[in-house]
Amino acid sequence: MSIVTTSTPSFSGSHEETPAVAGRTAQRCAETALFMRDHVLSLVSHDLRSPLNAIHSWAYVLDRKVDANDATAQRALEGIRNGVDQQVKLLESIVDTTRAETRALALKRAPFALRALLDETVRDVRGGLADQRGVAIELASPLTDQQMDGDRERLAAALWLLVAFAVEASASGATVTLEGDVDASKFCATVTWQPSLAALTDPALPHVLENFARQQATHPREAGRIAWVLGLCKRVAEAHEGAFEQGQWSDGQPTALKLRVPLAGA
Incomplete structure (x- = not known):
């Protein structure tokens, strides 16, 4: 099956932030802060x-x-x-x-389409942050009508944070790629980009994540630990009996965030 890729150029005028996107962005930011605290x-x-x-x-x-x-x-x-x-x-x-x-994260499981969730994630992060930052987002996925049984809202928040964090840590003109695919039993979402620590912490740039969270994400991490701001991704993955992984990074070198969850609950 060939990979279907969609992309947007930097500063595209066709993805302006709508009230709906602004509302979801505010909700995602609040959820991110709650999970980071915990x-x-x-x-x-x-x-x-x-x-x-x-x-x-x-x-x-x-x-x-x-x-x-x-x-x-x-x-x-x-x-x-x-x-x-x-x-x-x-x-x-x-x-x-x-x-x-x-x-003890409660899940509201129900079947939902994965491709629609990926499209929504890209659309929301573009309109809520990426276009303002001049960062392109590419979606690379062969998925069409595949479904999984899980908590769509929780997974939507986790995917949004994966992509939003990568955009926060990208310089103008850079590209963030979201890959989504399934195997026999799991859904895997991978975000790849080239981090710019200066872009992550520059107060002159638009941001959606808290300054404290962005500053902490630049600090050296102990083995096996993730940046605090990504706590939501870890908890949502674990609640679905999956896993979250934050790759090591250095300025300007490719890195990745990975979320893997079973297609169906136990």
């Missing part, structure tokens, strides 16, 4: 628990070594244990509770 809270919860566990363990070791009759040392140990307990309760009562909305 993604960061998840990292905070995980990263704080490791040192707290270590402190608790060493306090136990010291408790067995310190003279039980040394009142000052015993008060110090008690203070350490109480401090650890307070921090753990804080994580449980505030951090974990706050991120509960996206941690």
